[in-house]
Amino acid sequence: MKKLFLEFLSIFLVFSMLAACSQTSSNEGSGDSGSKDGKKRFAIVFKNTGNPYGEKQMDGFKQAIEALGHEAILKAPDQPTAEAQIQMIEELISQKVDSIAIVGNDPDALQPALKKAMDQGIKVLSLDSAVNAQSRMVHVNQADPVAIGRVQIEAISEMIGGKGQIAVLSATSQATNQNAWIEQMKETLKDPKYKDIELVKVAYGDDLRDKSVSETEALLKSYPDLKGIIAPTTVGIAAAGKVLTDKGLKDKVHLTGLGLPSEMAEYIESGVCDWMYLWNPIDVGYLAGYAADALVNETITGKVGDKFTAGDLGEKEIVEDGDGTQIMLGDPFKFDASNIAEWKEVY
């Protein structure tokens, strides 16, 4: 009988431990049974845990929601899959939250779950990575694809003096975001202003550090006259920065694109990359927080032309996006030698 007792005891210990840690975690303010104090509860579901970019986005969301006097629930599954997000949406429906903001792992697969949430009166919006138009009321777009494509071409043109061969180092060949931006870059290049710039190749580094490095090296070998590289992905631009630094190609081959300030500070300070762009993930989350609040207050319904005030970001208007609607954060933010020191601490 003694061992039986021991077994029970050990199991009980495990469970009391988990009860204890769950108690503390809910006290920390991510919040569980919030409805008892009458606060509204706003949830955000990111793609997966342990992603610094996602942490910043959730921080921004939390800032906005708490500034409005509500309670924020931050969730992210351990695997970046749609099925894990469906489970989280079900959990949030059971908790009867007021709103769900989602960074989708799949544009279509979340539709049944998000529809179920909307049927129960929960306001649903997506941010950053969109879900399809039927599964959301509005989407918060981190940046206008047209603007992203345009500013990068403008930047590289300025860097290389409006003349010469350029190449693009992208993520995977199927990445929706990157493909849309590259499409916009090609559109921009049609402008007679850029007639002396030739886009020689789009290489794919698959967002893997080593593959991006070898793709960059291959570009430099195949195109000895290459003047500039645009890498519209954070992994790619950092890998390209490393290669250009190692090969001492500063000022011979110019680099711009979309990068994380903390990873790129080294190259911007050394001048390998003159400047680059990115949106601020904190602002994306922050805007989503205010948009969620406006949906719950019914200040907006997600129709084109609806307007609301998004805290420090000022007034925002809902615009068309294919068969759905979206809110634009604005032009991407420029990081150069003058501001990189300040931003590398942030993200």
Next chain:
Amino acid sequence: MDQVNKKPFSWKGFFLQWEWMLILLFLVVNVINTNLSPFYLDSVGLRDATMTFLDKAFMVFPMVMIMILRDIDISVSSTVALASVVMAHLYTLGVPMELAVVICLAVGAVCGLINGLLIVKFKELSAVIVTLSTMIIYRGIAYIILEDQSAGSFPEWFGFLGWGYIGGVPFILIAFVMMAVLFGLLLHKTTFGRRIYAIGNNPTASRFSGVQVDKIKIIVFTLAGVMAAITALFLTSRMGSTRPNVALGYELDVIAMVVLGGISTAGGKGKMIGAIIAVFLIGFLRYGLGLINMPAQVLMIIIGLLLIVAVMVPNLKPKAKAKGKPPKSQDQQIAG
């Protein structure tokens, strides 16, 4: 076929079984969850929660058999992805959905059959290695078919599988209970099931006593493929579309449920009911912790701890026995 039959029936022995421990754990989980979240004890919420975790649970049944056979199958999640992708791709090519569903099941069966044949033909390779290879191959094929795209927009009725109710009970729950009864009977009440235990306890002896070890292994692995295809049906229905990276990591969830259910990784021991309780135990634990928005990592730690307990406790028993009194019989070793 089991230790209970070998000895005269004793109530103490009956209640000392791991399955009771699981039921107790299950109750503890529910009591804790109820205290943690005011939203837990809600019949609609609990009912709908079963719909989120039962899809992968269909693979638990054949996995119990495979682990009793001393084997393991880590390719099941890739089989899910391949079956799902083939079905969705054929449907978008214009094949009627009914036929696509049948083909989905056939793809699962073929994947399982290939595993079984490889394991039987190449005895020097362990099942881990064989299914590790097919795990990569099956998912690779899924990626070749759909690349990184998703496919979907299935007909209305297909959504019923994952989201529908019959008389207020989720269809997936009804299907799960029916399958549980079928597999429970197959394992515990048929010659086929008894032979699985016999092989698990001693494959060599079974072979020499005329048990068709290879045939049984092939059948069990094929069943695993078919059940993976059934998981694919429910999962695809719930998601409304599919892509080659669905069901990532499902094999580990399934193996965790089986091990927690008291099925010995050394083979020959364990009951279907244990794994079934474990399915609900992990499912409701996840749901309850999800309701209080526990970070995903904490959840994984808790499930890991539970697994250690599950593996540890059965190992404590024989030792305690040896200390207490001289061993009367090696009852658990030579069952079947």
